[in-house]
Amino acid sequence: MALGFFSRLKAGLSRSTQKLGGGIAAVFTRRKLDDAALEELEDLLIAADLGPNVAARVIESFRSSRFGTEVTDEEIRTALAAEIARVLEPVAVPFVPDPQHRPHVALVVGVNGNGKTTTIGKMARFYGEQGLKVMMVAGDTFRAAAVEQLQVWGDRVGAPVIAGPPNADAAGLAFDALKRARAEGADLLLIDTAGRLHNKGALMEELAKIIRVMRKFDETAPHSVLLVLDATTGQNAIEQVRVFKELVNVTGLIVTKLDGSARGGIVVALADTFGLPVHAVGVGEQAEDLRPFSAEAFANGLVGPSIRLSSPDGDEKKDGEGDPA
Amino acid sequence: MFAQWRDIFWGERPLFEALSGKLSGVFDGLAKRGALSEADVAEAMREVRLAMLDADVALPVVKDFVTKVRERAVGHEVLDSISPGQAVAKIVNDALIDALGGAGAVPLNLNAVPPVPILMVGLQGSGKTTTSGKIALRLATRERKKVLLASLDTQRPAAQLQLQQLAERAGVPSLPIVPGQTPVEIARRAMDTGRREGFDVVILDTAGRLSIDEALMNEVREIRAETSPAETLLVVDAMTGQDAVNTARAFNEAVGVTGVVMTRMDGDARGGAALSMRAVTGAPIKLTGSGEKLDALEEFHPERVAGRILGLGDIAGLVEKAADTLDHEESEKIALKMMQGKFDLDDYAAQIRQIAKMGSLSGILDMLPGMGKVKQALGDKDLDTSVLKRHQAIISSMTRAERKTPAIIKASRKKRIAAGSGSTVQDVNRLLKQFDDMSTMMKRINKLGMKGLMRQGMSALMPKGPKPPGGRPFG
Ligand SMILES: Nc1nc2c(ncn2[C@@H]2O[C@H](COP(=O)(O)OP(=O)(O)O)[C@@H](O)[C@H]2O)c(=O)[nH]1
Ligand SMILES: Nc1nc2c(ncn2[C@@H]2O[C@H](COP(=O)(O)OP(=O)(O)O)[C@@H](O)[C@H]2O)c(=O)[nH]1
Ligand SMILES: [Mg+2]
Ligand SMILES: [Mg+2]
Numbered sequence: 137m138a139l140g141f142f143s144r145l146k147a148g149l150s151r152s153t154q155k156l157g158g159g160i161a162a163v164f165t166r167r168k169l170d171d172a173a174l175e176e177l178e179d180l181l182i183a184a185d186l187g188p189n190v191a192a193r194v195i196e197s198f199r200s201s202r203f204g205t206e207v208t209d210e211e212i213r214t215a216l217a218a219e220i221a222r223v224l225e226p227v228a229v230p231f232v233p234d235p236q237h238r239p240h241v242a243l244v245v246g247v248n249g250n251g252k253t254t255t256i257g258k259m260a261r262f263y264g265e266q267g268l269k270v271m272m273v274a275g276d277t278f279r280a281a282a283v284e285q286l287q288v289w290g291d292r293v294g295a296p297v298i299a300g301p302p303n304a305d306a307a308g309l310a311f312d313a314l315k316r317a318r319a320e321g322a323d324l325l326l327i328d329t330a331g332r333l334h335n336k337g338a339l340m341e342e343l344a345k346i347i348r349v350m351r352k353f354d355e356t357a358p359h360s361v362l363l364v365l366d367a368t369t370g371q372n373a374i375e376q377v378r379v380f381k382e383l384v385n386v387t388g389l390i391v392t393k394l395d396g397s398a399r400g401g402i403v404v405a406l407a408d409t410f411g412l413p414v415h416a417v418g419v420g421e422q423a424e425d426l427r428p429f430s431a432e433a434f435a436n437g438l439v440g441p442s443i444r445l446s447s448p449d450g451d452e453k454k455d456g457e458g459d460p461a
Numbered sequence: 462m463f464a465q466w467r468d469i470f471w472g473e474r475p476l477f478e479a480l481s482g483k484l485s486g487v488f489d490g491l492a493k494r495g496a497l498s499e500a501d502v503a504e505a506m507r508e509v510r511l512a513m514l515d516a517d518v519a520l521p522v523v524k525d526f527v528t529k530v531r532e533r534a535v536g537h538e539v540l541d542s543i544s545p546g547q548a549v550a551k552i553v554n555d556a557l558i559d560a561l562g563g564a565g566a567v568p569l570n571l572n573a574v575p576p577v578p579i580l581m582v583g584l585q586g587s588g589k590t591t592t593s594g595k596i597a598l599r600l601a602t603r604e605r606k607k608v609l610l611a612s613l614d615t616q617r618p619a620a621q622l623q624l625q626q627l628a629e630r631a632g633v634p635s636l637p638i639v640p641g642q643t644p645v646e647i648a649r650r651a652m653d654t655g656r657r658e659g660f661d662v663v664i665l666d667t668a669g670r671l672s673i674d675e676a677l678m679n680e681v682r683e684i685r686a687e688t689s690p691a692e693t694l695l696v697v698d699a700m701t702g703q704d705a706v707n708t709a710r711a712f713n714e715a716v717g718v719t720g721v722v723m724t725r726m727d728g729d730a731r732g733g734a735a736l737s738m739r740a741v742t743g744a745p746i747k748l749t750g751s752g753e754k755l756d757a758l759e760e761f762h763p764e765r766v767a768g769r770i771l772g773l774g775d776i777a778g779l780v781e782k783a784a785d786t787l788d789h790e791e792s793e794k795i796a797l798k799m800m801q802g803k804f805d806l807d808d809y810a811a812q813i814r815q816i817a818k819m820g821s822l823s824g825i826l827d828m829l830p831g832m833g834k835v836k837q838a839l840g841d842k843d844l845d846t847s848v849l850k851r852h853q854a855i856i857s858s859m860t861r862a863e864r865k866t867p868a869i870i871k872a873s874r875k876k877r878i879a880a881g882s883g884s885t886v887q888d889v890n891r892l893l894k895q896f897d898d899m900s901t902m903m904k905r906i907n908k909l910g911m912k913g914l915m916r917q918g919m920s921a922l923m924p925k926g927p928k929p930p931g932g933r934p935f936g
Contacts, residue, residue, distance in 0.1 A: 179520055182514060182520050183519070183521075183703050185702040185703045187514070188511055188514040188515060247728070279623070279753070280622075280627050281619040281623035284619035285618045285623070289618060292618075334728075335727075335728060366698075366700075368698070368700075369698075369700045371515055371516070371517055371731075372728065393585065395671065396671040396672065397671070397673050397704055397708070397711075398702065398704035421617070
């Protein structure tokens with residue numbers, strides 16, 4: 137996995153950064169970093185979904201330190217990536233199940249269609265391979281065939297899936313599953329939930345209920361609440377995180393679909409605003425397509441083909457073989 | 462609760478007025494009349510640019526739009542009757558509605574020899590399968606078409622089963638699942654079945670694919686060549702950010718998009734992707750998804766989306782919903798009283814009756830920007846209509862004097878009212894507190910006036926609650 141995956145990530149990232157990187161090259165090759173140049177750079181960041189405000193602030197700190205100097209394309213890229221990595225560094229925190237909890241309960245939440253179920257399948261595979269006993273709960277009792285979807289994942293990665301009857305109450309199911317996982321000595325319990333838009337009060341209350349009911353069995357549960365975010369999401373991600381965090385106390389983020397052309401620049405704004413850990417990124421639809429979140433790789437991905445990414449060894453190993461979560 | 466919003470927004474041309482309120486700040490102190498100068502317009506265009514970027518309109522599309530509007534605006538003669546701010550606002554608003562496709566909704570094109578194929582394409586998780594089910598239901602019930610649903614998704618686990626279950630819910634047949642067939646083979650079988658069994662429409666739901674995935678883009682090209690769909694609908698999530706242009710371009714180049722469906726319009730994303738989609742593909746936005754249920758499919762209303770993009774909320778939608786259910790005269794009376802600060806518990810009870818008629822209050826709040834916070838500030842309990850019913854009961858146990866002057870309700874009266882309405886003294890206290898909050902909110906509205914309200918948004922009205930998670934300074 138480590139071998140194939142880095143080249144895949146690299147390919148994905150360079151694909152998705154071609155345009156931005158090309159843009160920087162066009163703008164900055166042997167040029168003065170003047171007002172016009174900074175404005176164009178700001179535009180490039182906006183086009184990567186950093187949002188107009190964060191983009192403006194990144195450019196402001198650039199302006200103060202480098203305004204007027206002659207810069208090359210490469211210098212700009214490196215400095216800009218470093219600036220962004222600085223914001224991301226504190227949130228690059230792996231997801232490590234706490235062995236004291238048996239099981240460590242992770243509730244996986246988010247808006248519709250962003251990759252929750254797929255991410256759970258990927259995580260089950262990864263932590264299973266690490267030797268943990270992982271169980272999954274088909275807590276999306278609403279969407280058509282959502283239970284069957286997770287069951288296919290269970291077969292794929294060889295982890296048991298706990299499911300209830302159709303339209304079962306998700307909270308009751310989570311409670312039963314937690315009891316069973318405890319009895320069977322599971323290390324990690326991954327609870328899938330139905331997608332819900334954060335502005336739907338009743339559905340958000342349902343999530344809060346899942347937590348309340350589980351706490352009747354284990355008052356420390358859930359030990360993690362993972363919010364899944366789709367990298368194609370624009371500025372609305374900020375509101376998503378704000379509301380989910382406020383109502384169900386999100387402990388960390390996982391960003392999916394980074395293998396596409398979306399660059400996920402909103403993560404920079406999220407890191408800046410909330411400082412929530414970003415545990416992992418999804419880079420494909422297969423079980424092995426989960427990567428650790430690396431501030432440096434992500435920042436490099438945002439600003440263009442990077443020195444690090446194209447260097448033959450060293451960091452490749454570091455980025456590639458870390459815990460995906 | 463909303464009569465005041467209605468009163469604020471419901472002008473002859475609510476959007477225009479709201480927008481001019483927002484932009485007029487830019488023109489404060491610019492009392493001159495005559496032709497708009499380049500400098501006047503430039504300032505306003507900066508605001509417009511920011512609003513659009515915040516709404517996720519893709520940057521190249523924003524630039525193009527702003528350039529066009531600037532050209533239209535500079536030199537525009539400002540009539541004596543309106544301010545420069547209003548003039549620019551009108552130009553912006555009109556141009557945006559125009560760019561979104563003008564006023565009329567474009568229906569699905571079913572003008573082909575049956576079975577008419579409809580091809581659904583888009584990124585992973587954008588809502589293709591759900592929308593397929595919704596369109597099938599709509600065509601079957603509203604247009605009495607015989608519709609066949611076929612899933613060509615061999616990628617996502619249980620995707621074919623998902624469509625099959627949706628078909629059952631919609632009461633529409635689906636193509637039997639044959640494991641091991643390729644998407645192109647399934648497409649062929651679907652069309653054959655459609656012909657043989659006399660279907661009017663065959664909806665081909667495909668797997669999600671990334672715009673940069675050459676292999677899968679080729680596959681969908683092949684499906685298109687095989688079936689020659691009358692409609693190729695690109696299904697897009699309303700929350701999509703700047704990447705919308707890449708998606709639009711790639712799918713349009715590969716399969717020629719004939720229409721766009723924006724899903725998750727029930728969220729609070731401002732939906733700028735709609736404009737990006739329209740600008741890049743040139744295809745009309747034909748439908749919008751507004752929920753997970755199969756009947757949550759709606760026509761596209763450019764003027765409403767224009768309002769969302771400019772940060773003014775789905776005011777038209779709110780107004781329409783209100784218009785359907787409200788007793789106008791009563792609302793107007795109440796609104797007037799509010800503005801005069803004469804709102805009493807009788808009026809509150811009247812409002813509760815109206816709200817009950819409209820159904821879900823949260824559904825209404827969802828239509829306005831920034832209302833998520835209002836909802837939280839109010840607390841979930843107060844949105845529960847059972848609470849409203851309790852309030853109604855409590856108010857009806859009060860004397861006329863108490864309803865007119867709630868301040869006279871002290872301990873012994875509270876006890877009597879609680880007993881009379883089968884509630885507790887705490888319930889009565891809560892009601893009085895909420896009434897108090899509402900009165901405070903109304904005073905704020907009066908103080909801020911239209912302009913201030915538009916500039917600061919609804920959040921300006923809220924009691925200072927717990928602060929949202931603060932931003933750490935950047936670097
Ligand atoms: N390309 C890509 N697709 C993904 C990724 N994660 C999930 N998906 C796809 O996105 C769609 C929705 O995923 P799903 O897990 O069902 O989302 P849920 O509704 O949040 O549970 C499916 O087609 C997945 O295969 C990812 O990292 N990359
Ligand atoms: N709130 C909301 N959810 C939607 C809408 N359309 C689809 N969904 C949900 O989005 C998720 C993904 O939809 P699906 O049709 O499976 O997407 P596909 O992968 O493109 O086929 C499901 O949970 C749907 O219920 C919509 O208009 N509003
Ligand atoms: Mg799911
Ligand atoms: Mg699908």
